[in-house]
Amino acid sequence: MNLQQLIGIKLPIIQAPMAGIAGSELVVAVCNAGGLGSLPCAMLSLDTLRSELQIIREQTSHPFNVNFFCNSEPSPNVEQDNKWRDIVSPYYDELGINRPSAITSPSSTAISWEAIEILAEFEPPVVSFHFGLPSSDMLNKIRSWGAKILSSATTVEEARWLEKKGVDAIIAQGLEAGGHRGMFLSDDIHTQLGTLSLVRQIVKAIDIPVIAAGGIADAHCVTAAMSLGAAGTQIGTAYLLCPEAKTSNLYRTALKSEAATTTAVTNVFSGRPARAIINRLVRELGPINENTPDFPLAGSAIAPLRSKAESQGSSDFTSLWAGQNVSGCKEIPAALLTQSFVSSEDED
Incomplete structure (x- = not known):
C-alpha cells in the first residue's frame, strides 16, 4: 500500500513536523497542494493547539497530520x-x-490527555509520534475517530517494535535528517543508519508501509526512496525557506x-x-x-x-x-515546492 492509498492524499509527500517552524499556514499550503501537512505540537500550549487546529480545519478539506513527542519526563x-x-x-x-x-x-512537552481531548474535537486524520509511542490507552482514544498512526524509527529493531504496537506506517528516519533523532530503544548514536540502508532494511523486515526521511531534497531523491520500497517520503529541510515557514531571518541567512x-x-x-x-x-x-x-x-x-x-x-x-x-531549500511557495517533488521536470 502506498502513502496515497493509506492516507487519502494525492502525492507521496509528507511535510516534516518541524517544531517552531511549521504552523497552520505551512500545513494548509502543503495539504492543498496534495501532500500531507504536519503540525508540530510539542511546543504548543493547549490554547494554541486548539486555535491552530481550527485554522487548519477552516482552510483545508484534505487530510493533515499532528505530531507529538513521547519522551519521558526527565528526572x-x-x-x-x-x-x-x-x-x-x-x-x-x-x-x-x-x-x-x-x-x-x-x-518541549510530551503528549498529554489534555491535548488528546482537544484532538478529539477536531479528529485529525493522521497523528504521528517521535521518540516512540504514548500509552495504549492514548492510542486507543486516537484510533477511536479513525486516525492513522505513524511513528519514527531509526533502527530495524525500533521498526519491529512499532509494528507490534499496531502503527499504520513507519517513518524511517535516516541519519541525514535534520532535527532530533527519533531514537527511543537505545541512546547509542552508533546504532543510527543512513536513509538508504535504513529504508531498505526496514522494508524487508516489516509488513506495513515505510516512509523514507532524511536527505530527501528533490524529485530525484523521492524517486530513489520509492525504488527502495518506500511507500512515500517525509521532507523537512527543503521547506525551511518557503514564505509560509516561520523560519527567522537569522536562520534563513544561515541556510543560504x-x-x-x-x-x-x-x-x-x-x-x-x-x-x-x-x-x-x-x-x-x-x-x-x-x-x-x-x-x-x-x-x-x-x-x-x-x-x-x-x-x-x-x-x-x-x-x-x-x-x-540543503540543496532543495528554495524561496518559493510551499505548494510549488511540494509539487516539484514529483515533477519529471525537476532540475539537476
Whole structure:
C-alpha cells in the first residue's frame, strides 16, 4: 500500500513536523497542494493547539497530520544541572546576562490527555509520534475517530517494535535528517543508519508501509526512496525557506550560507541528539557533550544566550536544525515546492 492509498492524499509527500517552524499556514499550503501537512505540537500550549487546529480545519478539506513527542519526563539531577550551568556560565559573562539560578521547566512537552481531548474535537486524520509511542490507552482514544498512526524509527529493531504496537506506517528516519533523532530503544548514536540502508532494511523486515526521511531534497531523491520500497517520503529541510515557514531571518541567512553544507548530530541544544548546522556552540561544547542534562532540560540554560545573541544579530547559540542536504531549500511557495517533488521536470 502506498502513502496515497493509506492516507487519502494525492502525492507521496509528507511535510516534516518541524517544531517552531511549521504552523497552520505551512500545513494548509502543503495539504492543498496534495501532500500531507504536519503540525508540530510539542511546543504548543493547549490554547494554541486548539486555535491552530481550527485554522487548519477552516482552510483545508484534505487530510493533515499532528505530531507529538513521547519522551519521558526527565528526572531531577541537581549535580548534573549545576555542572551544565557552570559549563555555559562563561557565555553568560561574555554577553552580560545573569547566570540562571536553576534549570527551568522544559519548553518541549510530551503528549498529554489534555491535548488528546482537544484532538478529539477536531479528529485529525493522521497523528504521528517521535521518540516512540504514548500509552495504549492514548492510542486507543486516537484510533477511536479513525486516525492513522505513524511513528519514527531509526533502527530495524525500533521498526519491529512499532509494528507490534499496531502503527499504520513507519517513518524511517535516516541519519541525514535534520532535527532530533527519533531514537527511543537505545541512546547509542552508533546504532543510527543512513536513509538508504535504513529504508531498505526496514522494508524487508516489516509488513506495513515505510516512509523514507532524511536527505530527501528533490524529485530525484523521492524517486530513489520509492525504488527502495518506500511507500512515500517525509521532507523537512527543503521547506525551511518557503514564505509560509516561520523560519527567522537569522536562520534563513544561515541556510543560504556555506555553513549550511556542514551539519552535525549534537546534543548541546536540548540534551538529545539532533542534526544542526555547526555554529559556535556546537564547535565549542559539542557536538556531543556528556554533561548535558536530560532532554529537554539542557535547552533552558541555552535559551537566554540564544535570545541575547539573536538580539545582536548572531546565531551563535541558535539551534539551526537542518539535514545534510540543503540543496532543495528554495524561496518559493510551499505548494510549488511540494509539487516539484514529483515533477519529471525537476532540475539537476
